[in-house]
Structure formats: structure tokens, C-alpha cells
Amino acid sequence: MRNARTKILAVVRTPVGACSAALLVLLLALALFAPLLWGDRASAVDVDALQQGPTGAHLLGTDSLGRDILARVLVATRLSLLLAVTATAIGVVAGTLLGTAPSVLPRWAGRLVTSVVNIAVAFPGLLLALFFAMIFGVGAKGAVLAIGLAMAPAFARLTQTLAAGIAGRDFVAAARVAGVGRFRLLVRHVLPNIGEPLVVNATIGAGMALLAFAGLSFLGIGVQAPDYDWGRLLGEGLNQIYVNPTAALAPGVAVVVAGLAFNLFGETVAGVVGARSTVRFAMPAAAPAPAPASAARASTEPADGGPVLVVEDLRVAFPGATGPVTPVRGVSFTVGAGESVGVVGESGSGKSLTALGVSRLIEAPGVVSAARLEFLGKPLLGVPEAQVRGLLGTSLALVFQDPMTSFNPTRRMGRQLAEVSEQHQGLSRAKALTRAVERLREVRVPAAERRARQYPHEFSGGMRQRAMIAMGLMGEPRLVIADEPTTALDVTVQRQVLRLLAQVREHERADGQQGGQAALLLISHDITVVAQSCRRVLVMYAGRIVEELPTADLRTAARHPYTRALLASVPALDTDRDAPLALIPGRPPEPGQVGAGCSFAARCSFADERCLTEDPVPEDVGAVGGAHRVACWHPQGAGPAIRPGSGAQVDVEAAGGGV
Incomplete structure (x- = not known):
């Protein structure tokens, strides 16, 4: 007042x-x-x-x-x-x-x-x-x-x-x-x-x-x-x-x-007025809310111990002037319980749309289709929203790219976090707010009780990102989808956020069940961040996954020319400062301009007539240490990505569209 x-x-x-x-x-x-x-x-x-x-x-x-x-x-x-x-x-x-x-x-x-x-x-x-x-x-x-x-x-x-x-x-x-x-x-x-x-x-x-x-x-x-x-x-x-x-x-x-x-x-x-409420709320001193009932928890376990998320032939289409535009074309992958999977690619490759499609956040006139889309053993497509609302609300956590737009600017942080527990766990207003304060403490937000009474604009960028992660922890998430969580943050805060996401994955669930660690789907344009934070990486280009491999083999066994070009364009400590920065020539195709054949052919020095007419399908190349699939007619041999000017197999030039 x-x-x-x-x-x-x-x-x-x-x-x-x-x-x-x-x-x-x-x-x-x-x-x-x-x-x-x-x-x-x-x-x-x-x-x-x-x-x-x-x-x-x-x-x-x-x-x-x-x-x-x-x-x-x-x-x-x-x-x-x-x-x-x-x-x-x-x-x-x-x-x-x-x-x-x-x-x-x-x-x-x-x-x-x-x-x-x-x-x-x-x-x-x-x-x-x-x-x-x-x-x-x-x-x-x-x-x-x-x-x-x-x-x-x-x-x-x-x-x-x-x-x-x-x-x-x-x-x-x-x-x-x-x-x-x-x-x-x-x-x-x-x-x-x-x-x-x-x-x-x-x-x-x-x-x-x-x-x-x-x-x-x-x-x-x-x-x-x-x-x-x-x-x-x-x-x-x-x-x-x-x-x-x-x-x-x-x-x-x-x-x-x-x-x-x-x-x-x-x-x-x-x-x-500004349409803002001026009602203050007192922080309750009640004990943290109890965990959800065991029956409710059991319903969120994947069937037969299977993967947390299964995606087969996911497509996202929007109407265009000359017909449907499909920025996500036949994406297939799985995320196991407790697994960390990274998704990398240039802007416009379909990473965020894939996450939104999985989360059922594509609004009409957009259309999401898939041969199979299951979360914790339950289908997400073809069922009413009311049937999956509780499942997604408690077991799926989203961390968006811009935390400033991820929070309602007219509501206090504590009330926004508490809404999840009020809606899905049936907690009272006071108990839900207590749980929100506890979650803010878990993500190391200082003075959590005072911060819960503040508005989003009173938080710093890194603090808002922590609060966004805390919102995901209001339930017991089995999958955390982090869409560019470190964008626009300085390197120190980036490291803190990535470390916090790793701690969230290792966080034991309140029910103490085995295999209860949260899985992580980390979306980023920075291949280095993914390599440091994930065990498996999906490389997307023009709405498709062109390569999937363990991150341990990323720098030595990457075989798709696009993946190798991404690696070659990342400067290292031993990079020659006098040499121009490595860039990938050209630009990715617009979603409505993807033609027949390999979408990377126009930027690839290995492209031939077959690449221009036939679209390659992902094939297992039998990498050591885990599944390795490549969608390319000319996969390169194992070995580190070599920088331009030192015998590079990928034509990476100093001019053109960069990553």
C-alpha cells in the first residue's frame, strides 16, 4: 500500500x-x-x-x-x-x-x-x-x-x-x-x-x-x-x-x-494503476508440504521402466502462402530416465519448435503430428488436454531462454511458483507458498522469503533463471527441458546455471524411488556447452536430426560434415589469432524453401548429384561407446574436426553465414 x-x-x-x-x-x-x-x-x-x-x-x-x-x-x-x-x-x-x-x-x-x-x-x-x-x-x-x-x-x-x-x-x-x-x-x-x-x-x-x-x-x-x-x-x-x-x-x-x-x-x-495488485501477503511459517500420494506418483512412472520421452517422426507444420510450411520434419529420439541429452544447431534449425511440440505448446493454426509421442509411457497426441494437463504440470519442467518474459510481470515471484502446487497438488495457498520459498532456497536464491515477495523486474538475469528452475522443481519433474538457458548471461552466471541444472538431475525425488533422477533435454546453439553438460548430443539442421552420438565421441568421431563444421568454427586456446575466424559458408534454408535432397548440400563441399535429389535417412554407423546415427550420403571418417587452412575436410570459409 x-x-x-x-x-x-x-x-x-x-x-x-x-x-x-x-x-x-x-x-x-x-x-x-x-x-x-x-x-x-x-x-x-x-x-x-x-x-x-x-x-x-x-x-x-x-x-x-x-x-x-x-x-x-x-x-x-x-x-x-x-x-x-x-x-x-x-x-x-x-x-x-x-x-x-x-x-x-x-x-x-x-x-x-x-x-x-x-x-x-x-x-x-x-x-x-x-x-x-x-x-x-x-x-x-x-x-x-x-x-x-x-x-x-x-x-x-x-x-x-x-x-x-x-x-x-x-x-x-x-x-x-x-x-x-x-x-x-x-x-x-x-x-x-x-x-x-x-x-x-x-x-x-x-x-x-x-x-x-x-x-x-x-x-x-x-x-x-x-x-x-x-x-x-x-x-x-x-x-x-x-x-x-x-x-x-x-x-x-x-x-x-x-x-x-x-x-x-x-x-x-x-x-x-498499471493493473497491478497492491495486496501484500504474509510468508507462512508452516512446515514444507508433504510429498504427493504414492498412487499419484506411481502414475508418473514410465511403463516397464522404459524411456521418459519417446519421439518418433515428429512434425510441426504451419500454413503458408503456397502451402504448409514444415520447420520440424521427421524428428525422432528418446530420452532415458536420468539421462542428459543436448540439442544443438544454428538458429532456425527447429530446436525450440521441437521442444514446444513435445510440450503441446504449439497453438493453432500450427499442427503437431508424430508416429509416436509419449511421455512417461502416456501418449501426448490425440488425447484431450485435460488428460495430460496434470502429467505435464508436475512431471515436465520448462526453462525458457528469456526468464524476463517467462514470468508474469504483474505477479509476485512466490505466487507464480506456488500456482503449480495449488493447481496440481491440491495444496492450500499458505502451504504452496511455503513450498515455493523452499524451492527458491534449493536453487540458492538468497533471502528466499524476501525474494518471494518481489516482482520479476527486481531480480537479476541470473536470479530469474534460477527462479525459473525453481518453478520447474515445484512438482517432481522427470524431465527438464532447458531452451537456451544460458543465453545473454555472462560466463560466470552461465557456469552457475549449468551446475544448477546438473544438481537438479541428481536431485533425489521425495518418494525415494530408484531411478528417480530427472532427465535433461538441453537446447543450445553452443556446442561447447552441450559437450560439457550432456552425455548424448542431437545435431539439428533445417528441421531434422542429422547426427546423434555420445558427447564423449563428439570431437573425435563426428562424421556429418555439418557437425564437423560446427566443431571447427569454435575457437580454442591454441587458435591462431592472426587467422580469420572459421565460419560456415552460406545460410540455412528457410523452412518454406527446403527442397528435395539433403538440406545441407548447398553448403557442403562433399555434395554430389545424389545429395541434391535424395534426402538421406539416419543410419547407424556403429560408433564405439554408444548409439551413433548419421543422416548423410558421404559421412566422413573418424578423426578430429580440422580447422580451415590445415587440411580441413569440411569447406569452412571466413565469409558467409556463421554460427
């Missing part, structure tokens, strides 16, 4: 903030007290002072019945503001419901709602208001509904646009992996992050509603006698504008001042 008061005081000290606050307070005071102070004067008829100009007794003159115009303008403040705010509330609520409906409704119903909104937005707001006014009838109630529904399409379009921008953020994907339902995801993660522009537009919309009401009442469609608002007073004053211009000028000025107050207040709200 103190932080909120500080922000409010800071804004009020600005000229715009001070003006908006003063005007708003004045309007509220008039709405509350004007009918009590001047109500009798506004309704008193004086037959001796009909249609008089300004006098000492009547500062703005009188109307056709001798009633004081100034008093009537002041008293009309309550009804004018009440009707405008009510119509705005109807418009905001209806618009927000229409704008968020596609996120929670089935796809066909969402498309129908979106089409209706698009058609309604094409019509001018005033035309819609007049149309609805004719439907609901003449009077204040009909005008309120007419103006409110006329405002709804614009708010719906704004909500759709803002929600679509938030839906693609990593923290939404993380919440989905944690098993958060669509409605809860909308309320907890999407709406709080789009609240600020909605509030600002709502206050601006209130000023527009005020003007629309004045227009309808001026035309005789809105407020009816004996009630009156500023629009009705403006219409009455127009009849005597040549005798007493102030009769029409006063209500017109009132409409302008009120609209200005709402607009300025909207700008103030943008800087003050």
Missing part, C-alpha cells in the same frame, strides 16, 4: 495529474452534493423572471419557466455522470467478454465471435448508438443500453489485440505447461497484463459516452422530462440563444470540462 501511495503522490505532483485529480474531485463533489444544495432552487418556478438574462439573483439567467439555469446545470451533474459511467461499464464488460471469448471458447465459436466483432467495428459508433436507441426505445434506460452496446465492439477489438500479444509470451506458455486451465489462465495471466490500456480507454470512453448522451438528449431520444441532464438543458437553451446565450453555453461548457476530466484521469490511471 505504501508503494501505491508513493506512486499516486508522484503522479499528482505533475501538472496533468494535479489537473485531472482536481477536475475529478470537483465533478464527484457536484454529483454528490449539488442536488442537496441547489435541488429546490433548480426546480423552483418564478413566473416573474421568465427567460431572463444574467442578473444578480440568477447568474446565468432563467429558462422558460423562470428556473435558475446555473442551479439546473449543477444539479444535472449527477444524472449526466451516472448515465455515462453506467454506459461505459456496460461497454467495457461486454467488450471484454467478447474480446476474451475466443480464448476460452471452442475454435469455431471463437471465430464466430471474432467475425461478429469485426463487422460491428466497421460501423461508426454513433450510428450503432442510434440503431440500438431505436430498438430499446426512447428514454434514459434505452440510451444507456444503446451507448453501452455501441461501445462494446471497439473494446472487444482492443481486448483481442492485447490478449493476442500476451498469449505468445513465455510466462503464458509456462503456465500452460503447469496445467493452468484456459479460464484461470485468462484471469490470472492475460487480463492483469492488459488491464492498463483497458482502464485508460475506459476512462476516455466515459468522456465519449458523456458526449453521446448529451447528443441523444439534445435530439430528444435520451433523458425525458421531468428529468434533465446536460444534453437536455443544451436543447432547451438553444431555443433562447439569441435572448440569453449563456443558457446554451453553460451546459456545453459542463460537457467539455467533464470530458476533459475523464481524459486527463485516464492518463493518470495509466501511470498509477
Whole structure:
């Protein structure tokens, strides 16, 4: 609360903030007290002072019945503001419901709602208001509904646009992996992050509603006698504008001042409210929550002691201008219990899309297909989301590339971590928060209780990455997918994060079962990081795995020209400083431009006619020390990757696209 008061005081000290606050307070005071102070004067008829100009007794003159115009303008403040705010509330609520409906409704119903909104937005707001006014009838109630529904399409379009921008953020994907339902995801993660522009537009919309009401009442469609608002007073004053211009000028000025107050207040709200909750929560002192029941644990064990993850012929496709685009093409691999597997390749090779496809995070119109996709012995494709939500939420942990976008900026860190346990393990709010603090301590976040009360922007980059790992540990993960977890971190923090991931793998589960170590799927463009952290490496290029081999044999037994080129392009301590850095010539093909044959043929010095027409399939080359598969028509012989200029077998030049 103190932080909120500080922000409010800071804004009020600005000229715009001070003006908006003063005007708003004045309007509220008039709405509350004007009918009590001047109500009798506004309704008193004086037959001796009909249609008089300004006098000492009547500062703005009188109307056709001798009633004081100034008093009537002041008293009309309550009804004018009440009707405008009510119509705005109807418009905001209806618009927000229409704008968020596609996120929670089935796809066909969402498309129908979106089409209706698009058609309604094409019509001018005033035309819609007049149309609805004719439907609901003449009077204040009909005008309120007419103006409110006329405002709804614009708010719906704004909500759709803002929600679509938030839906693609990593923290939404993380919440989905944690098993958060669509409605809860909308309320907890999407709406709080789009609240600020909605509030600002709502206050601006209130000023527009005020003007629309004045227009309808001026035309005789809105407020009816004996009630009156500023629009009705403006219409009455127009009849005597040549005798007493102030009769029409006063209500017109009132409409302008009120609209200005709402607009300025909207700008103030943008800087003050920010749609952030200011409720503090106390750190509970309860003991750590007990482990899940044994029956629940048993359901997360791989069938017959098999691998944790099985992927066969995984494909991810998106619609394109000339047909489907398939950036992931027939990826197959397995991850055993407690195993560490690395995935390397240049940007655009399909590494992250493979991880998203495995995690069921590819949104429509993207399509994920596979001959077999199983996690802990259970299929992930062709089954309703509700059936795998609990499994993925507790047994699969995701560590994204950018931890700043992986956390909801409007929620405290402790609450975000606790949501996993509340959702899947049935823990109370207090126990889940205690568990979150314990997990922060496990990943060596200092002052975990204090840090749990902070927002993501108050954490450093390395600290946010640790907190991201802690979120994955809120359950008992059997597989940790780390997508570029060390990108944009300095080398010291990189080492700490990699060491922490290794500790997570060795972390004994709470149930103490054998083979309970977590498996790791580490995605990186840095082949050196993978070589140091994993036992097996998958090399991807243009959406396919071109080589799979143990990391122990990586520098001595790599046989695919692309793998050898990646190794050759990594500088070492003995690299000649006078020689140009080794780069792989050319650039990877775009997903929609992959033709027949080997996708690496255009950059490979060993390519022949067969490479240009036939796509190689992965074959076992029988490497010593583990499975070794290569998808190449001309696999190279065993031996270290040699740098350019010293007899290299791979044509790596100093010009062209690099890694």
C-alpha cells in the first residue's frame, strides 16, 4: 500500500495529474452534493423572471419557466455522470467478454465471435448508438443500453489485440505447461497484463459516452422530462440563444470540462494503476508440504521402466502462402530416465519448435503430428488436454531462454511458483507458498522469503533463471527441458546455471524411488556447452536430426560434415589469432524453401548429384561407446574436426553465414 501511495503522490505532483485529480474531485463533489444544495432552487418556478438574462439573483439567467439555469446545470451533474459511467461499464464488460471469448471458447465459436466483432467495428459508433436507441426505445434506460452496446465492439477489438500479444509470451506458455486451465489462465495471466490500456480507454470512453448522451438528449431520444441532464438543458437553451446565450453555453461548457476530466484521469490511471495488485501477503511459517500420494506418483512412472520421452517422426507444420510450411520434419529420439541429452544447431534449425511440440505448446493454426509421442509411457497426441494437463504440470519442467518474459510481470515471484502446487497438488495457498520459498532456497536464491515477495523486474538475469528452475522443481519433474538457458548471461552466471541444472538431475525425488533422477533435454546453439553438460548430443539442421552420438565421441568421431563444421568454427586456446575466424559458408534454408535432397548440400563441399535429389535417412554407423546415427550420403571418417587452412575436410570459409 505504501508503494501505491508513493506512486499516486508522484503522479499528482505533475501538472496533468494535479489537473485531472482536481477536475475529478470537483465533478464527484457536484454529483454528490449539488442536488442537496441547489435541488429546490433548480426546480423552483418564478413566473416573474421568465427567460431572463444574467442578473444578480440568477447568474446565468432563467429558462422558460423562470428556473435558475446555473442551479439546473449543477444539479444535472449527477444524472449526466451516472448515465455515462453506467454506459461505459456496460461497454467495457461486454467488450471484454467478447474480446476474451475466443480464448476460452471452442475454435469455431471463437471465430464466430471474432467475425461478429469485426463487422460491428466497421460501423461508426454513433450510428450503432442510434440503431440500438431505436430498438430499446426512447428514454434514459434505452440510451444507456444503446451507448453501452455501441461501445462494446471497439473494446472487444482492443481486448483481442492485447490478449493476442500476451498469449505468445513465455510466462503464458509456462503456465500452460503447469496445467493452468484456459479460464484461470485468462484471469490470472492475460487480463492483469492488459488491464492498463483497458482502464485508460475506459476512462476516455466515459468522456465519449458523456458526449453521446448529451447528443441523444439534445435530439430528444435520451433523458425525458421531468428529468434533465446536460444534453437536455443544451436543447432547451438553444431555443433562447439569441435572448440569453449563456443558457446554451453553460451546459456545453459542463460537457467539455467533464470530458476533459475523464481524459486527463485516464492518463493518470495509466501511470498509477498499471493493473497491478497492491495486496501484500504474509510468508507462512508452516512446515514444507508433504510429498504427493504414492498412487499419484506411481502414475508418473514410465511403463516397464522404459524411456521418459519417446519421439518418433515428429512434425510441426504451419500454413503458408503456397502451402504448409514444415520447420520440424521427421524428428525422432528418446530420452532415458536420468539421462542428459543436448540439442544443438544454428538458429532456425527447429530446436525450440521441437521442444514446444513435445510440450503441446504449439497453438493453432500450427499442427503437431508424430508416429509416436509419449511421455512417461502416456501418449501426448490425440488425447484431450485435460488428460495430460496434470502429467505435464508436475512431471515436465520448462526453462525458457528469456526468464524476463517467462514470468508474469504483474505477479509476485512466490505466487507464480506456488500456482503449480495449488493447481496440481491440491495444496492450500499458505502451504504452496511455503513450498515455493523452499524451492527458491534449493536453487540458492538468497533471502528466499524476501525474494518471494518481489516482482520479476527486481531480480537479476541470473536470479530469474534460477527462479525459473525453481518453478520447474515445484512438482517432481522427470524431465527438464532447458531452451537456451544460458543465453545473454555472462560466463560466470552461465557456469552457475549449468551446475544448477546438473544438481537438479541428481536431485533425489521425495518418494525415494530408484531411478528417480530427472532427465535433461538441453537446447543450445553452443556446442561447447552441450559437450560439457550432456552425455548424448542431437545435431539439428533445417528441421531434422542429422547426427546423434555420445558427447564423449563428439570431437573425435563426428562424421556429418555439418557437425564437423560446427566443431571447427569454435575457437580454442591454441587458435591462431592472426587467422580469420572459421565460419560456415552460406545460410540455412528457410523452412518454406527446403527442397528435395539433403538440406545441407548447398553448403557442403562433399555434395554430389545424389545429395541434391535424395534426402538421406539416419543410419547407424556403429560408433564405439554408444548409439551413433548419421543422416548423410558421404559421412566422413573418424578423426578430429580440422580447422580451415590445415587440411580441413569440411569447406569452412571466413565469409558467409556463421554460427
